[in-house]
Amino acid sequence: MAPKGYDSYFKLTDQECDRRLARIFGAPGAVVGSTVDPGTLGRFAGFDRPNGVDRARGHGPEPFDNPDPKSSDRGGIIHVYGNPQGTASNTALYAPSGGTVGRMGVDSLKNTFTRVSYGTGLTITFVHVSAGTGDPNAMGSVRIGDLGGPGGNLDGYVHSHLIFYSDFKKGTRVDPRKVFCGQ
Numbered sequence: 653m654a655p656k657g658y659d660s661y662f663k664l665t666d667q668e669c670d671r672r673l674a675r676i677f678g679a680p681g682a683v684v685g686s687t688v689d690p691g692t693l694g695r696f697a698g699f700d701r702p703n704g705v706d707r708a709r710g711h712g713p714e715p716f717d718n719p720d721p722k723s724s725d726r727g728g729i730i731h732v733y734g735n736p737q738g739t740a741s742n743t744a745l746y747a748p749s750g751g752t753v754g755r756m757g758v759d760s761l762k763n764t765f766t767r768v769s770y771g772t773g774l775t776i777t778f779v780h781v782s783a784g785t786g787d788p789n790a791m792g793s794v795r796i797g798d799l800g801g802p803g804g805n806l807d808g809y810v811h812s813h814l815i816f817y818s819d820f821k822k823g824t825r826v827d828p829r830k831v832f833c834g835q
Contacts, residue, residue, distance in 0.1 A: 653770075653772045653773055653774045653818060653826065653831045654748075654772065654774070654831050654832055655748040655749065655750045655751060655770045655772060655774065656750060656772075657748075657749075657792065658676060658748045658791075658832060659831070659832065659834070660672070660832060660833050660834040661834065662834055663833070663834040663835055664829075664833040664834060664835065666686065666687050666688070666829070668833070669686065669829050669832070669833035669835065670683070670684040670685065670686050671684075672832060672833055673686065673730060673732075673828065673832060673833070674732070675789070675790065675791050676746065676748060676789075676791050676793055676832065677730075677732050677745065677746050677747070677793065677814060678732050678733075678734070678743070678744070678745070678746065678789070678799070679734065679743050679744040679745075679746075679789060680789075680790075681734065681735050681740070681743075682732060682733065682734055682735070682743065682799075683732075683733050683735065683736050684730050684731065684732055684733075685707070685730065685731045685733070686707070686712060686713045686730045686731075686828070686829060687707055687712050687713060688707065689707065689731065690733070690736050690738075692736040692737055692738075693733070693736075693737065693738045693809065707729075708725065709725075710723065710725030710726055710727055711725045711727075711729055712727060712729060712730075713727065713728065713729065713730060713816075713827045713828055713829050714727050714827055715727035715728055715824075715825040715826065715827060716825075726823070726825050727825045727827070728815050728816040728817065728825030728826055728827060728828065729813055729814065729815050729816075729825075730813070730814050730816075730828055731811050731812070731813055731814075732745065732799055732811060732812045732814060733799075733810065733811050734799055734800070734810060737808075738808065738809050738810055738811060739808050739809075739810060740810060741798075741800055741805065741810050742784075742798050742800075743798060743799050743800070743810070744784060744786055744789070744795050744797075744798060744799075745778060745781055745784075745795070745796060745797050745798055745799040745812055746788070746789050746791075746793035746794060746795050746796065747768040747776060747778070747793055747794055747796045748768075748770070748791075748792075748793050748794075749788070749792050749793060749794050750770060750771075751768040751769055751770045751776075751794075752768065752769050752770075753766060753767075753768050753794075753796055754766055754767040754768070754769070756781070756783065756797075758802075759779075761803060762802055762803060763779050763780055763801070763802060763803035763804070764779075764780065764781055764782060764801040764802050764803070765777055765778060765779045765780075765781065766778050766781055766796060766797065767820070768796065769820070773818055773819065774816065774817070774818065774826070774831060775816075775817040775820035776814055776815070776816055776817075777814070777815040777817070777820075778796060778797070778812060778813075778814055779803070779804070779812060779813040779814070779815065780799065780800060780801045780802065780803050780804025780805070780811060780812040780813060781796065781797040781798065781799065781801045781804075781812055782797055782798045782800070782801035782802070782805075783797050783798070784796075784797045784798040799811060799812035800812060814828070816828045816831065
C-alpha cells in the first residue's frame with residue numbers, strides 16, 4: 653500500500669519506524685509518536701516520563717474496533733511533532749509524493765484537516781494542519797502545510813494527527829507501521 657519508493661524492505665523496530673515516519677512526514681528535527689509519545693513532551697500530564705507514554709488503545713497505530721460509535725479513536729493514528737518537546741510551531745508537514753491532495757476542511761470539533769489519496773489504495777487524513785507551501789523534504793515528500801493547525805496548536809503542545817486508511821469510504825483503518833516499516 654505504500655506509495656512508490658516509501659516502503660521498507662525489512663522489518664523495523666517501533667523506534668526505527670517512528671524515526672522513519674518522522675523523516676517521511678516531518679521537517680528536520682520532527683519526531684513521531686506511534687505506540688509511545690516521547691517522554692520529552694514535558695509539562696502535559698504524564699508526558700514527563702523518561703520512557704514516554706503509551707498510546708491509549710484506539711489512539712495509536714493498531715486498528716481498533718471501538719465499541720463506542722461516537723469515538724474517532726479507531727487506530728491507524730500517529731502523532732507528528734516539530735521537535736521532541738512539542739513546542740515547534742510553523743513547522744512543515746509532508747505527504748509522500750504521488751498522491752492527490754484534497755481541499756482543506758474543518759470537522760465538527762473545528763479541527764482543520766486535509767486528505768491525500770494514493771493509487772495504491774492508501775488514504776491519509778492529516779488533522780491539525782494549517783496552510784503552507786515549500787520545497788520537498790529529504791525523503792522527497794511534498795509539503796502540504798504546517799503542523800499544529802487549529803486544535804493541535806496548544807501552548808507547548810504543537811502536533812498533528814495522521815490517520816491511515818486502506819479503504820477510506822468504508823473507514824477501514826490500517827497500521828502505518830505495516831505500510832511504511834515492514835511490520
